Amino acid sequence: MKTAVIKFPGTTCDCDVLKALREAKVDSEIVSYKSFDPDKYEAVIIPGGFSFGDYLRAGSIAASTETMKKIKEMANNGKIVLGICNGFQILVESGILKGALLPNLNLRFISKWVYVKVVKSSYLTKGLENKVLRLPIAHAEGRYYINDIEEAKNLALFQYSDEKGNVLEKYNPNGSLLNIAGISNEEGNVIGLMPHPERASFKETSIDSTTDGLLLLRGLK
């Protein structure tokens, strides 16, 4: 699937995402937010980083760009949209995904390996339901919140858990509602998650040689 990896000023994870996508055999390239042509792609990834310096709130300035209008249209047309970390923040700031990403409860930047349980099917989690993935997080504003608990349950795609998939508050690194680490829209074609699959795609740079990130990225093949 022809996939664009969008680069905003302050995006830092574009090269890592591209490398992981190529490892997953996904036809992909990095595209500047200034010259993005949505008609050329079937899928788009908004990678992590600090777009526009995270000024105001993480993701809020990128959310108001023309590029995000184009990505909203792609989402509405059923194309695949994936936001990773800052990309997830941009998707909620632009209203393409519901809810908000608030500062972590401890008001600190948290960088650690976590386990997340896949709690529903979506375009990228077909066949991975109930599996536990080991992925790293690295963020200051990752506390998922939405004002309606029932809606949160429906949106939840990944929940912080232990390695066996027990979703308990003690495994919640940032205070997210219902331990939510990622969500998808109802159709399952728009996905946002705080953990970084691209950082769990190479044995050499992963913890315990895990390549769980590839399980998700291969869905874009």
Ligand SMILES: NC(=O)CC[C@H](N)C(=O)O
């Ligand atoms: N890893 C990322 O994408 C970065 C972090 C994000 N902008 C934050 O600190 O919340």
